[in-house]
Amino acid sequence: xxxxxxxxxxxxxxxxxxxxxxxxxxxxxxxxxxxxxxxxxxxxxxxxxxxxxxxxxxxxxxxxxxxxxxxxxxxxxxxxxxxxxxxxxxxxxxxxxxxxxxxxxxxxxxxxxxxxxxxxxxxxxxxxxxxxxxxxxxxxxxxxxxxxxxxxxxxxxxxxxxxxxxxxxxxxxxxxxxxxxxxxxxxxxxxxxxxxxxxxxxxxxxxxxxxxxxxxxxxxxxxxxxxxxxxxxxxxxxxxxxxxxxxxxxx
Amino acid sequence: xxxxxxxxxxxxxxxxxxxxxxxxxxxxxxxxxxxxxxxxxxxxxxxxxxxxxxxxxxxxxxxxxxxxxxxxxxxxxx
Numbered sequence: 001x002x003x004x005x006x007x008x009x010x011x012x013x014x015x016x017x018x019x020x021x022x023x024x025x026x027x028x029x030x031x032x033x034x035x036x037x038x039x040x041x042x043x044x045x046x047x048x049x050x051x052x053x054x055x056x057x058x059x060x061x062x063x064x065x066x067x068x069x070x071x072x073x074x075x076x077x078x079x080x081x082x083x084x085x086x087x088x089x090x091x092x093x094x095x096x097x098x099x100x101x102x103x104x105x106x107x108x109x110x111x112x113x114x115x116x117x118x119x120x121x122x123x124x125x126x127x128x129x130x131x132x133x134x135x136x137x138x139x140x141x142x143x144x145x146x147x148x149x150x151x152x153x154x155x156x157x158x159x160x161x162x163x164x165x166x167x168x169x170x171x172x173x174x175x176x177x178x179x180x181x182x183x184x185x186x187x188x189x190x191x192x193x194x195x196x197x198x199x200x201x202x203x204x205x206x207x208x209x210x211x212x213x214x215x216x217x218x219x220x221x222x223x224x225x226x227x228x229x230x231x232x233x234x235x236x237x238x239x240x241x242x243x244x245x246x247x248x249x250x251x
Numbered sequence: 252x253x254x255x256x257x258x259x260x261x262x263x264x265x266x267x268x269x270x271x272x273x274x275x276x277x278x279x280x281x282x283x284x285x286x287x288x289x290x291x292x293x294x295x296x297x298x299x300x301x302x303x304x305x306x307x308x309x310x311x312x313x314x315x316x317x318x319x320x321x322x323x324x325x326x327x328x329x
Binding site for chain 1: 308
């Protein structure tokens, strides 16, 4: 583990960020873009878990669902309702994309919570790719669906005329900051939670503080299970909100 | 000696950035508290607004995460 005590009392060294290091799976130091690393492994596991849950879980198509099938049905219904409520009926065309995003993020988060595992969503590189894909999809869909009218998103017609250019600049900036906050939110939350657990784990090495530390780890872990789900939910619901903007750009 | 002062600046800066987490906590508490006070007045309308609640919390929280990011950058990247 990353945390270790150096010497006796007071000399403990906590390395909360070591758990996020990318290491090649099969030894060596060199990392090229094709090298299988621990990030690759855990992303692949998240994909396999998604397939296992959704494909194998619903293969029986039982009328009285098994436990796995009801979880898969719940996930499907949950995301379907979210897309329908937030993005509207015509947003349902993008349901497969949103569902893929949600299942990948939620399962990567949950798998990352296993001890000794690696959370790929704690890396901005991973979340930034997903956020940029959402950003470009939304922009392209907005222009294809609405043509130049999509720019009406930045021209707030309900505001007084004198204010509109100022608002247009603000809207433009906020539009381009979207992928930044969208990706940093997920990565930051997951990274912060894992680092906090590791910091408390470092304190557990000191005898007299260990019980409180272990209690704190349990509490933070429970919170992290909640955060893992909520952040996946927030990421997908924001993707739906952006999609709604692209489909209906009028304020 | 100069390195020590630079280190000190890093640590002080990271500690100051951590204040941002507290500010984000105030924001998130404000969102959730106002949602609850509204929801208790009209419980039948509350269920439909949970999505809005989470979006509001996410926006408030993102800025706290930015503060955390600044702290991380000061500690490990600068």
